[in-house]
Amino acid sequence: xxPTPLTACALACVxxxxxxxxxxxxxxxxxxxxxxxxxxxxxxxRTQPSxxxxxxxxxxxxxxxxxxxxxxxxxxxxLGFDAHAFLGVxxxxxxxxxxxxxxxxxxxxxxxxxxxxxxxxxxLDLSKTTLKFGEMTVETPVFDTGDKRLQPEYATGTxxxxxxxxxxxxxxxxxxxxxxxxxxxxxxDFEGYGATTAHSAVSFAGxxxxxPGDFGGSLYAGQLDDTWRQAYLNLHYEHGGLLLDGNVYRxxxxxxxxxxxxxxxxxSLSSRYRMGAHALTLAYQKIDGDEPFDxxxxxxxxxxxxxxxxxxxxxxxxSWQLRYDLDLGAFGVPGLSFMTRYVRGSEIDGTHAPAxxxxxxxxxxxxxxxxxxxxxxxxxQSGPAKDLSLHFSQVSHRGNADQPGSDIDxxxxxxxxxxxxxx
Numbered sequence: 287x288x289p290t291p292l293t294a295c296a297l298a299c300v301x302x303x304x305x306x307x308x309x310x311x312x313x314x315x316x317x318x319x320x321x322x323x324x325x326x327x328x329x330x331x332r333t334q335p336s337x338x339x340x341x342x343x344x345x346x347x348x349x350x351x352x353x354x355x356x357x358x359x360x361x362x363x364x365l366g367f368d369a370h371a372f373l374g375v376x377x378x379x380x381x382x383x384x385x386x387x388x389x390x391x392x393x394x395x396x397x398x399x400x401x402x403x404x405x406x407x408x409x410l411d412l413s414k415t416t417l418k419f420g421e422m423t424v425e426t427p428v429f430d431t432g433d434k435r436l437q438p439e440y441a442t443g444t445x446x447x448x449x450x451x452x453x454x455x456x457x458x459x460x461x462x463x464x465x466x467x468x469x470x471x472x473x474x475d476f477e478g479y480g481a482t483t484a485h486s487a488v489s490f491a492g493x494x495x496x497x498p499g500d501f502g503g504s505l506y507a508g509q510l511d512d513t514w515r516q517a518y519l520n521l522h523y524e525h526g527g528l529l530l531d532g533n534v535y536r537x538x539x540x541x542x543x544x545x546x547x548x549x550x551x552x553x554s555l556s557s558r559y560r561m562g563a564h565a566l567t568l569a570y571q572k573i574d575g576d577e578p579f580d581x582x583x584x585x586x587x588x589x590x591x592x593x594x595x596x597x598x599x600x601x602x603x604x605s606w607q608l609r610y611d612l613d614l615g616a617f618g619v620p621g622l623s624f625m626t627r628y629v630r631g632s633e634i635d636g637t638h639a640p641a642x643x644x645x646x647x648x649x650x651x652x653x654x655x656x657x658x659x660x661x662x663x664x665x666x667q668s669g670p671a672k673d674l675s676l677h678f679s680q681v682s683h684r685g686n687a688d689q690p691g692s693d694i695d696x697x698x699x700x701x702x703x704x705x706x707x708x709x
Contacts, residue, residue: 315357345379428508432584480644546643550575563616650688
């Protein structure tokens with residue numbers, strides 16, 4: 287049988303690490319965590335109803351996320367496992383207000399009273415290289431499962447993670463099943479602006495580079511089968527209080543082109559300057575192409591102006607961001623922080639999208655919109671409630687009819703309390 291690229295890469299890492307130190311045992315080095323997450327989310331659609339006709343979506347739920355990460359069996363090549371379990375319980379939210387993404391929806395449109403699931407992965411480890419098979423979270427610029435609601439997203443497949451070379455973190459994977467944030471089933475689909483993981487698999491490979499000094503970067507390539515191929519490059523520089531960061535994606539249709547013709551370049555530049563308790567960020571983002579910049583997975587967009595509600599990724603769109611951060615620990619309240627930002631996007635033109643593609647009719651000829659976010663967060667620093675966090679966020683978005691985002695006012699209130707331990 288011909289070896290797959292992942293298998294070949296894993297065997298190469300094994301050969302290169304033949305003299306690696308043996309592992310201590312399955313329990314040694316293992317750890318566990320339990321996160322209690324209490325989440326209230328309200329979206330007011332103001333004068334425009336939501337796509338389902340609702341003027342208000344509002345739900346309150348309690349979630350528990352448990353993770354167990356074992357060590358590895360004794361020997362040079364170690365075997366271990368990771369496991370997770372989730373329980374979500376509705377505290378409030380009637381049929382007319384369902385659909386925030388916190389809870390699954392029944393056939394009659396109401397939210398379920400509870401939902402739960404569990405999953406896991408087996409893993410092999412040699413030296414600084416780990417190969418996982420099963421259900422897991424993933425974090426790369428071209429495929430990143432999100433954690434924005436009550437339950438994290440999960441993907442099922444294979445992931446190779448290696449740090450054999452100092453300053454280089456390599457990842458490669460292929461995933462064929464997906465679990466949404468409000469689902470108990472791994473047969474769900476991640477959806478983008480036209481792309482979807484239905485009947486498709488996601489593959490990727492790439493590395494993050496952190497050499498000595500002030501410069502760093504990332505280089506990745508990804509593919510959504512029969513939809514698109516994507517390349518990503520990041521370069522950043524940080525010295526003292528200054529951070530300069532640049533990102534660029536190049537996306538072309540692939541195979542059967544299920545979302546239609548795609549030919550986009552999306553890029554962003556940002557600069558942040560921190561002085562004491564204050565930080566100021568200025569960012570610019572541009573989408574070059576007749577289609578929007580598309581992605582699947584809740585956080586698979588590492589562009590500067592992809593924020594709470596809008597991604598500012600329409601065809602031809604350019605957007606500016608101004609952001610201010612304040613660490614109130616400098617004023618005698620350690621653990622308290624505040625952030626506010628404003629992003630404005632314009633020059634959206636979707637009238638040249640291919641008529642037979644998934645993006646036809648989504649955008650007009652002169653799309654414009656803006657978003658304003660404000661966050662207040664407090665993390666308990668010591669005592670029995672250490673690491674308890676309280677997070678309050680308000681989002682407003684306004685736009686014209688030539689872009690698909692709704693006019694909304696959104697309110698988040700999240701209370702999290704993590705428990706952690708080792709075996």
